[in-house]
Amino acid sequence: MSSGAPGAPKAYVIGAGLAGLSAATVLAARGVSVALIEGAPQAGGRCRSYFDAAMGGVIDNGNHLVLSGNRAVQDYLSRIGAKNALAGPPCAEFAFVDLQDGARWTLRPNEGGVPYWVGRKQRRVPGTTATDYMKYAPLMWAGRKARIDVVVKDRGPLWRRLMQPFLLAALNTAPEESSAALAGAILRETLAKGGRFYRPRIAHPTLAAAFVDPALRYLGEKGASVRLSTRLRGLTLGPRAAMALDVPDATLPVSARDVVVMAVPPWQAAELVPGLTVPDNFRAIVNAHFKMAAPPGTPPILGVIGGTAEWIFAFDDRISVTVSGADAIVDQDRETLATRIWADVAEALDITAPMPAWQIVKEKRATFAATPQQDARRPVAKTRWRNLFLAGDWTQTGLPATIEGALRSGETAAALALRHLSL
Numbered sequence: 001m002s003s004g005a006p007g008a009p010k011a012y013v014i015g016a017g018l019a020g021l022s023a024a025t026v027l028a029a030r031g032v033s034v035a036l037i038e039g040a041p042q043a044g045g046r047c048r049s050y051f052d053a054a055m056g057g058v059i060d061n062g063n064h065l066v067l068s069g070n071r072a073v074q075d076y077l078s079r080i081g082a083k084n085a086l087a088g089p090p091c092a093e094f095a096f097v098d099l100q101d102g103a104r105w106t107l108r109p110n111e112g113g114v115p116y117w118v119g120r121k122q123r124r125v126p127g128t129t130a131t132d133y134m135k136y137a138p139l140m141w142a143g144r145k146a147r148i149d150v151v152v153k154d155r156g157p158l159w160r161r162l163m164q165p166f167l168l169a170a171l172n173t174a175p176e177e178s179s180a181a182l183a184g185a186i187l188r189e190t191l192a193k194g195g196r197f198y199r200p201r202i203a204h205p206t207l208a209a210a211f212v213d214p215a216l217r218y219l220g221e222k223g224a225s226v227r228l229s230t231r232l233r234g235l236t237l238g239p240r241a242a243m244a245l246d247v248p249d250a251t252l253p254v255s256a257r258d259v260v261v262m263a264v265p266p267w268q269a270a271e272l273v274p275g276l277t278v279p280d281n282f283r284a285i286v287n288a289h290f291k292m293a294a295p296p297g298t299p300p301i302l303g304v305i306g307g308t309a310e311w312i313f314a315f316d317d318r319i320s321v322t323v324s325g326a327d328a329i330v331d332q333d334r335e336t337l338a339t340r341i342w343a344d345v346a347e348a349l350d351i352t353a354p355m356p357a358w359q360i361v362k363e364k365r366a367t368f369a370a371t372p373q374q375d376a377r378r379p380v381a382k383t384r385w386r387n388l389f390l391a392g393d394w395t396q397t398g399l400p401a402t403i404e405g406a407l408r409s410g411e412t413a414a415a416l417a418l419r420h421l422s423l
């Protein structure tokens with residue numbers, strides 16, 4: 001099942017999403033014999049790429065944006081030898097269009113920690129004043145029970161044209177009902193530190209090429225075993241330790257010296273591990289992909305205000321659109337969604353051509369709802385079984401469900417596993 005000297009302790013990592021890949025690569029880097037077990041035929045989980053017949057090429061299940069200040073993303077990519085796998089502008093720059101009045105602007109924050117850019121009218125969101133921006137600072141020290149709408153009362157142009165879309169994208173939940181503490185964590189780590197911490201970064205050319213394939217290659221080089229299409233069906237738990245793993249073709253014994261990292265989604269973890277409290281309320285994301293190169297001059301990412309489309313991503317071979325917190329539209333039929341979203345794209349990018357070949361990808365349980373109530377249900381990585389640890393964007397990372405959170409959760413579980421292994 002796994003490599004390593006006979007009798008050496010093993011680390012079983014269940015789930016090859018980014019949390020599992022993060023834990024597995026940290027453990028493999030430290031010389032641990034790793035066995036990664038994934039239920040789906042491919043690794044990547046909610047961050048995956050696949051060949052799509054309608055699009056005639058490889059697409060991502062959804063556009064994933066990370067920011068240059070995401071520390072765990074940088075560490076992970078360095079570890080797996082994919083440091084240069086993300087693309088983005090050399091400095092923080094965000095283009096927007098407001099479909100309601102046709103206004104267009106580009107937000108150009110300065111690089112350093114003192115936000116003098118908010119003092120310059122031409123660099124700010126149109127219709128805002130410098131003092132509007134200060135109204136969001138209290139989010140950074142909000143308590144874990146507070147909702148954003150209680151902490152921030154602003155509903156003016158800054159809210160509508162920047163903070164509402166930014167927070168919706170980061171939290172995948174209507175900001176009004178979302179946790180102020182989770183929003184505050186994002187602000188502290190990115191916006192409050194200056195533009196060089198929030199340069200937008202996108203996996204290029206696909207999510208798999210940046211986040212998944214290099215990790216699998218790295219694990220292969222380290223002698224780890226990776227089994228795809230192998231669903232963990234059950235877990236035998238003794239009073240103090242995990243003792244066996246049930247996979248379709250075998251029961252794998254787990255000795256007290258071995259470790260198990262469960263990096264599966266929360267509903268799966270709750271089924272496998274008794275007595276676990278996990279988030280149980282989720283929000284959808286809809287992505288629309290159109291087989292057409294964006295017109296020359298289109299920014300790599302365009303924020304859309306006042307439409308169904310929220311963020312338009314321009315790739316060499318396709319235009320992709322993200323709609324977050326999409327529960328209100330996710331059940332509409334795919335043709336209706338494609339037509340509706342294409343209308344926004346055509347207007348935003350000034351395209352007169354008819355709608356090209358398209359694909360709609362619906363992720364109904366894209367992330368847990370980032371409300372204070374759901375945040376309170378997130379367990380820590382340690383369990384009452386001393387060789388069993390949890391990972392996943394839904395564990396208690398202090399961040400919303402993001403790539404950065406998933407990768408950090410894997411690091412945390414791996415650190416606990418290494419301690420158990422006395423390494």
Ligand SMILES: Cc1cc2nc3c(=O)[nH]c(=O)nc-3n(C[C@H](O)[C@H](O)[C@H](O)COP(=O)(O)OP(=O)(O)OC[C@H]3O[C@@H](n4cnc5c(N)ncnc54)[C@H](O)[C@@H]3O)c2cc1C
Pocket residue numbers: 014015016017018019020037038039040043044045046047061062063064065066230231232233263264265268285286287363365366367391392393394401402403404406
């Ligand atoms: C459409 C979409 C857009 C997103 N956009 C962004 C973004 O722009 N920026 C950002 O930072 N984040 C974004 N996210 C969130 C990000 O994708 C997730 O936070 C991250 O991928 C979660 O990784 P994970 O490993 O915690 O979970 P998952 O990716 O869910 O991984 C869990 C893995 O466990 C496997 N599994 C389940 N049950 C079993 C079992 N019994 N046995 C074995 N394996 C099992 C699953 O198949 C899966 O591979 C987006 C998510 C979606 C869906």
